[in-house]
Amino acid sequence: MELGVLRGASLLLCCASLVCAALPVPQNVTLHTLNTNYVLKWVWDVDLVQDDARNVTFTAQYLAKFKLKKPKNKQDWTSLCESTPEHECDFSSAKLHYLGVWLLRLRAQSGQSVSAWIVKEFCPDRDAAIGPPLxxxxxxxxxxxxxxxxxxxxxxxxxxxxxxxxxxxxxxxxxxxxxxxxxxxxxxxxxxxxxxxxxxxxxxxxxxxxxxxxxxxxxxxxxxxxxxTDGHTPYWQIVLYFLLSLGLSFPLFLGLCLFIFRAGKLVMNTFFPSVPLPAPILEYLGDLHSSEMPRLLPAEPELEICSDNLDILIPQPQDTEVAEITLKVHLPAETSQQSGRTLSRHSSCDSGVYSTEGSGPRQIELEGVKVEKPGGKVQGVEELDEGVQDVSV
CATH class of the missing domain: 2.60.40.10 (Immunoglobulins)
Structure with a gap:
């Protein structure tokens, strides 16, 4: 009885081995390495298999060699290329330790048919090639x-x-x-x-x-x-290079000077013109920069002032040719009430009034006004300039 059981088990093992060996193994399995780039390549001959087994795929795995000492059911093989139709598998991404020893294996499969494993031992430090400088x-x-x-x-x-x-x-x-x-x-x-x-x-x-x-x-x-290679430059070459550079840079220098001259002239004509600006424009510009600049015209509208009475007080001159005259203008009542304020203007301009030497009474003509000096009081005004209120001479 025991003999029959053993024969049956051996028959099953033989059948399993025949099924596993139904496909041939890949040929010319090589590992191409450069620095830490590892690519496993192989050749597959389609003519070696039957027509129903031409759709073949491949599986590649790796394992550290020291793990072979463990039982087979505890060997942890890592599949990197699973059922790929390609004829190569890149192990670079697996980051195999450079000083370690690794086992790489490969097999083919087509449906239920598989080939035997092909195992290669690989040590990067020993087997991997190095490349030239980058x-x-x-x-x-x-x-x-x-x-x-x-x-x-x-x-x-x-x-x-x-x-x-x-x-x-x-x-x-x-x-x-x-x-x-x-x-x-x-x-x-x-x-x-x-x-x-x-x-x-x-x-x-x-x-x-x-x-x-x-x-x-x-x-x-x-x-x-x-x-x-280079070397010491001869003196004649230095002189020649200098002359060439000077000849090329001289026109540029002239052009730069001409540009600066015309730009400066344009700036001077713009900000400092040779023809002076008209007086009203200069006065307007002066008002913009200084509010205290004297004005020729009043800021508010002019008022017509008429007067019937004119008092002139002339002090005794002391060895001077020009007497000082103070004109007081009395506004009419109607004009004062309408304006509501008293406008005054002082002028230091020469009035054209001159005095003559002598001790006796003297008469001074001031635009049709006769003044008797000293202490005289004159009434009557022939003509009064419009807009003039106080005049000091």
């Missing part, structure tokens, strides 16, 4: 060449020197004009390198690659950069 910048400096190197980058744009502390660079340079160039080289772990012993005003070509000696890693070379 960029190389070559510039001439005082007859030499300065080489600026950018580190190769990881998948997350970090420097590879964080994973490979002993990474350094191998720089090769040669003279481009030579028919049989003699290559010179220099190694450096720095990102800024000065190439020594170069000829002035000569073309040189430079290329760089990355190296790591622990696992003998060598990258391919960067693109070749060619540039000419």
């Amino acid at each position: 960029a190389v910048n070559v510039t001439p400096v005082k007859g030499l060449l300065q080489v600026m190197i950018s580190d190769p980058l990881t998948f997350s744009n970090g420097s590879m020197k964080e994973l490979l502390p002993n990474l350094y660079y191998f720089i090769v340079y040669w003279k481009m004009s030579s028919s049989t160039p003699k290559c010179n080289n220099i190694t450096s772990a720095n990102k800024l390198v000065i190439l020594p012993v170069l000829e002035s005003w000569t073309w040189y070509c430079v290329r760089v690659r990355s190296l790591d000696d622990y696992y003998k890693k060598r990258s391919f070379f960067s693109p070749t950069y060619c540039i000419q």
